[in-house]
Amino acid sequence: MPNVAKYAHVNSGILKADDESGGYNDSDEATIPVVRIARKMRGGSQSWLVEAADGFHYVAKFRNNPQGSRTLANEWISHRILRHLGIATPIIQRLKFGSELISANPDLVMHFGNRAARVEAGTHLGSMFPGDPAETAVYDFLPDRMLRDVANLQDFLGTLVVDRWVSNVDVRQAVFFRGKPRVWAPCVAAHGSKRAIIALMIDHGLSFGGARWEFSDAPSSGIFGNPIVYTVTASKACVRGWVDRVLYFPERVIEDALSEVPDEWIDGERGELESLGEKLLTRRQAVAQSVDRALSGVFARP
Numbered sequence: 001m002p003n004v005a006k007y008a009h010v011n012s013g014i015l016k017a018d019d020e021s022g023g024y025n026d027s028d029e030a031t032i033p034v035v036r037i038a039r040k041m042r043g044g045s046q047s048w049l050v051e052a053a054d055g056f057h058y059v060a061k062f063r064n065n066p067q068g069s070r071t072l073a074n075e076w077i078s079h080r081i082l083r084h085l086g087i088a089t090p091i092i093q094r095l096k097f098g099s100e101l102i103s104a105n106p107d108l109v110m111h112f113g114n115r116a117a118r119v120e121a122g123t124h125l126g127s128m129f130p131g132d133p134a135e136t137a138v139y140d141f142l143p144d145r146m147l148r149d150v151a152n153l154q155d156f157l158g159t160l161v162v163d164r165w166v167s168n169v170d171v172r173q174a175v176f177f178r179g180k181p182r183v184w185a186p187c188v189a190a191h192g193s194k195r196a197i198i199a200l201m202i203d204h205g206l207s208f209g210g211a212r213w214e215f216s217d218a219p220s221s222g223i224f225g226n227p228i229v230y231t232v233t234a235s236k237a238c239v240r241g242w243v244d245r246v247l248y249f250p251e252r253v254i255e256d257a258l259s260e261v262p263d264e265w266i267d268g269e270r271g272e273l274e275s276l277g278e279k280l281l282t283r284r285q286a287v288a289q290s291v292d293r294a295l296s297g298v299f300a301r302p
């Protein structure tokens, strides 16, 4: 089982593929085989918790999920953007599900109305679980008092700016757990080795309008359900800082992210994906206005 030190390496992306301690690299080309199916998770994409050959657990989303295979590409690209900006989000990997594993797990199905579909063998997406699920409690929601204590609360503001840029038409979602900020949220000012509540941004599947691959600016898109995460952190200077980081976001990071998306997730639509990337880069100019609109909605709430 990987230890905390290994998560620290993983999160700072410093292990190389040939490193003897596990072969991990943030920009690894590898697809990691899944070795065990654990349990079904909640949610519209009908994801499953699985264990992979690298010893980590992942929440796996499948190419043939009810929200469409493009949502996997969306997750990948948004995750690359968030990580480049130093915003805490689980590492996402390409996971390989072999046909033997699928045959040995007849429960591994998704339901579309009254029809059940087997998960297809091949490459799917995994969002790394922050620790051992048998020992680490992970929550989808926190009461206000605990939310104010989240060590990386300012990441919600950065993520809002990204969500407006990529037109995430979902509400913003995160998971919360107790861990060491220096491992999980390395951009937070020093906390020593003390544990704190960490938020990891999850579920970017409805970026780019979901399966539509369109940009829009609906006022409530990408907003987290509890405005405390913005009211505590959103000074004008901070908003400006995040908007500027998007404005000068390196094109190379987007190009690399697009090239890493497996063909299996986009059904041969490489041209459409390239065009999405070009529109995304052009759209950097429109982000300031879109963020202002979203935040004025948040602050106007009673």
Ligand SMILES: Nc1ncnc2c1ncn2[C@@H]1O[C@H](COP(=O)(O)OP(=O)(O)OP(=O)(O)O)[C@@H](O)[C@H]1O
Residues within 6 Å of the ligand: 041, 042, 043, 044, 045, 046, 047, 059, 090, 127, 128, 129, 130, 138, 139, 140, 173, 175, 202, 203, 204, 205
């Ligand atoms: N990396 C992760 N670590 C721990 N838990 C996770 C992780 N990713 C997802 N989850 C859990 O799995 C659930 C489903 O994940 P997610 O929201 O990404 O999928 P979804 O099917 O799109 O859900 P929904 O339709 O509810 O938005 C989350 O509510 C969360 O509890």
Ligand SMILES: [Mg+2]
Residues within 6 Å of the ligand: 043, 044, 173, 203
């Ligand atoms: Mg979700």
